[in-house]
Structures are given as C-alpha cells and as structure tokens.
Amino acid sequence: MKTIDPKEVSTAQLHSYLLGAIAPRPIAFASTIDSKGNVNLSPFSFFNVFGSNPPILVFSPSRRVRDNTTKHSLDNVKEIPEVVINIVNYAMVEQMSLASTEYEKGVNEFVKSGFTEAPSLTVTPPRVKESPVAFECKVREVIPVGDGGGSANLVICEVVMIYINDAILGENGQIDPFKLDAVARMGGDWYCRANGNSLFEIVKPIRNKGIGVDSIPEAIRFSSVLSGNNLGRLGNVESLPTQEEIADFGNDPRIVEMKQRFIHDPESFVFHLHEYAKEILEQGNVETAWKILLQA
Ligand SMILES: Cc1cc2nc3c(=O)[nH]c(=O)nc-3n(C[C@H](O)[C@H](O)[C@H](O)COP(=O)(O)O)c2cc1C
Known part of the structure; x- marks a missing residue:
C-alpha cells in the first residue's frame, strides 16, 4: 500500500490522486451571471447535495492549480449571488465538456456549447433547457478554503425552484435512474454513465437491525466461496432461521443430492453448499441462503 503525505507531493499530483479516488462525482452545470448581465455556463464536479431542509447544494x-487564478463562475456568484445548477445526462455530455473551455470573460458558453437558455422563474441566470433537472438557487455563502492554487471555494446554494422533466419520472412519480441516464466525473479524462447493468439496488437497512458480519458463524464468515458483499447481505438479517426451518430445508432436492454425493467428503459438501447459497443470495433470497448455509 502506497502512503502519501499530502505535504510531500505537488498540488498537481495530489489533485490527480484526489480526483482519481473520489469518483464518480456528480456534475453541477452552473449557470451564473455578472453585474453587466453576461451569462456564464460551466461544469463543476466538486458538487453534491448536503441537506433538504432547507435544500442545500x-x-x-x-x-x-496552474496559475492560482479564479474562475468566472466564482467571480459571478460574488457579484450576483444566484446560480442555476443543471443536471447533466449522457445526451449532453460532449456539449457540457465543450462548455468547460476556458473562454474569455464575457463569453456565453450556452452559445459556444449550443445549449438553449430557458428563462428562470426566481433568479436572473437562465437554466439549460436540455437538462433533465435544474435547480434555481440563491447563494447563501461563499467560503474560500485557502488562497493558493488548487484551493477550494465552497459556494453554498439554497434551492428555491426545481424543474424536473416529466420524461424521467417513473410510474411512482419518483425520478427513475434508468430514465435519468446521469453521467459523472472520474479522474483524468474519464466519465461514467449510470445506466443499464451499472445500476443496482440495495435495500436500506433502516427498518431492521441486522445481526452484523461479526455474528455470522466462523465457518461461514471465513468461507473461501462467499465474498464481502455476500457477507454484508447475510449480516443484514435480524435473526437466523429456526432449527425447524433448517431441518425442513434439508428436504430440498439439491441439498439431498449434495448430501448423497459428498457423503464421505464433508469439506466438498460445505464448499458446494456455500456455492449454492451464494447463487441464491445473489438472486436476492437471503432467508433461503441462510437455510442452505446452516445445513452444515
Ligand atoms: C466535468 C467537469 C467537471 C469540472 N469540475 C470542476 C470543479 O469541480 N471545480 C473547478 O474549479 N473546475 C472544474 N472543472 C473545470 C471548469 O469547468 C473550467 O475551469 C471552466 O472553464 C471554468 O469556467 P469559468 O471560468 O467560466 O467559471 C470541471 C470541468 C469538467 C469538464
């Protein structure tokens, strides 16, 4: 394992490690305006949501890092403390990248990147019409953290109006991640796209209190077959099956066959049992996986 003291490496190198590791990062496509009315549009992946009451981005x-200069977006929010944060989907990614070009002050990146300005309801900067979601925000505070090249300027924004394109809503009225087709920034020139097989669900462990990985019997916890993800799912049950349930499951045809096949080879029996449990676990059936595992 490489160890790095941030004080011992150049800011450029540090920047590259930080951005490579803290990924994927969502992208705020920020529309701002200066006091003369010049509109600016630039992407920022040092971005997230931090609360919903009030809604804070x-x-x-x-x-x-190169020359310690500040960005037009920062200068603008200091002049006019308003911003529209537009969300970027895959259909927008190339034009969004073009908008990150360091054009001279006063150049409108809506025009350069070919996006459409749509008037905002509560703030002066326009929103990006093509964005699936846009947040009109009032800037509450700008907090500079340091004054050297690479130092942060936290622009704390309160959302005052939200636009959501109906086309990204699911039947339940919530944003459907498949329809959103969001993109995010990785290190270097890499991006990632949240769609297809890269999307998956894990039920939040908020309603139950799982037994924890530490309570899984050692023969299962140190299995050569089960992965950390498998153990995480097994540790999320509140209780183990009863002796009766385990005994009943002994009649499962696959278990019966395995018991026969490995009658003189208990080690192989456990190995195959764990493989069977893994398969069932990955189909999402944790209760049955436990009944399988506790056959040994
Ligand atoms: C996807 C993406 C994410 C970016 N994230 C940031 C960021 O979080 N902070 C930053 O200072 N620059 C970031 N940049 C670079 C700025 O977009 C770039 O410096 C831009 O020219 C700034 O424009 P402005 O001077 O008009 O504000 C990013 C660029 C891209 C393409």
Missing part, C-alpha cells in the same frame, strides 16, 4: 470553483 454546494459546488466549488477552485483556484486554478
């Missing part, structure tokens, strides 16, 4: 136009 934070992004950071940092000082350039």
Whole structure:
C-alpha cells in the first residue's frame, strides 16, 4: 500500500490522486451571471447535495492549480449571488465538456456549447433547457478554503425552484435512474454513465437491525466461496432461521443430492453448499441462503 503525505507531493499530483479516488462525482452545470448581465455556463464536479431542509447544494470553483487564478463562475456568484445548477445526462455530455473551455470573460458558453437558455422563474441566470433537472438557487455563502492554487471555494446554494422533466419520472412519480441516464466525473479524462447493468439496488437497512458480519458463524464468515458483499447481505438479517426451518430445508432436492454425493467428503459438501447459497443470495433470497448455509 502506497502512503502519501499530502505535504510531500505537488498540488498537481495530489489533485490527480484526489480526483482519481473520489469518483464518480456528480456534475453541477452552473449557470451564473455578472453585474453587466453576461451569462456564464460551466461544469463543476466538486458538487453534491448536503441537506433538504432547507435544500442545500454546494459546488466549488477552485483556484486554478496552474496559475492560482479564479474562475468566472466564482467571480459571478460574488457579484450576483444566484446560480442555476443543471443536471447533466449522457445526451449532453460532449456539449457540457465543450462548455468547460476556458473562454474569455464575457463569453456565453450556452452559445459556444449550443445549449438553449430557458428563462428562470426566481433568479436572473437562465437554466439549460436540455437538462433533465435544474435547480434555481440563491447563494447563501461563499467560503474560500485557502488562497493558493488548487484551493477550494465552497459556494453554498439554497434551492428555491426545481424543474424536473416529466420524461424521467417513473410510474411512482419518483425520478427513475434508468430514465435519468446521469453521467459523472472520474479522474483524468474519464466519465461514467449510470445506466443499464451499472445500476443496482440495495435495500436500506433502516427498518431492521441486522445481526452484523461479526455474528455470522466462523465457518461461514471465513468461507473461501462467499465474498464481502455476500457477507454484508447475510449480516443484514435480524435473526437466523429456526432449527425447524433448517431441518425442513434439508428436504430440498439439491441439498439431498449434495448430501448423497459428498457423503464421505464433508469439506466438498460445505464448499458446494456455500456455492449454492451464494447463487441464491445473489438472486436476492437471503432467508433461503441462510437455510442452505446452516445445513452444515
Ligand atoms: C466535468 C467537469 C467537471 C469540472 N469540475 C470542476 C470543479 O469541480 N471545480 C473547478 O474549479 N473546475 C472544474 N472543472 C473545470 C471548469 O469547468 C473550467 O475551469 C471552466 O472553464 C471554468 O469556467 P469559468 O471560468 O467560466 O467559471 C470541471 C470541468 C469538467 C469538464
């Protein structure tokens, strides 16, 4: 394992490690305006949501590592403390990247990147019409953290109006991640797309209190077959099956066959039992997986 003292490496190198590791990062496509009315549009992946009451988004136009200059977006929110944060989907990614070009002050990146300005309801900067979601925000505070190249400027924004394209809503009225087709920033020039097989669900462990991996019997916990994800799922049950349930499951045809096949080879029996449990676990049936595992 490489160990790095941030004080011992150049800011550029540190920047690259940080952005490579803290990924994927969502992208705030920020529309701002200066006091003369010049519109600016730039992407920022130092971005996230931090609360919903009040709804708070934070992004950071940092000082350039190269020459310690500040970004137009930062200068603008200091002049006019308003911003529209537009969400970027896959259909927008190339034009969004073009908008990150360091054009001179006063150049409108809506025009350069070919996006459409749609008027906002509560703030002066326009929103991006093509974005699936847009947040009109009032800037509550700008917090600079340091004054050297690469230092952050936290722009704390309160959302005052939200636009959501109906086309990304599911039947339950919530945003459907498949329809959103969001993109995010990785290190270097890499991006990722949240769609297809890369999307998956894990039920939140908020309603139950799982037994925890530490309570899984050692013969299962140190299995050569089960992965950390498998153990995480097994540890999320509140209780183990009863002796009666385990005994009943002994009649499962696959278990009966395995018992026969490995009658003189208990080690192979356990190995195959764990493989069977893994298969069932990955289909999402944790209760049955436990009944399988406790056959040994
Ligand atoms: C996807 C993406 C994410 C970016 N994230 C950031 C960021 O979080 N902070 C930052 O300072 N620059 C970031 N940049 C670079 C800025 O977009 C770029 O410096 C831009 O020219 C700033 O424009 P402005 O000076 O008009 O504000 C990012 C660029 C891209 C393409």
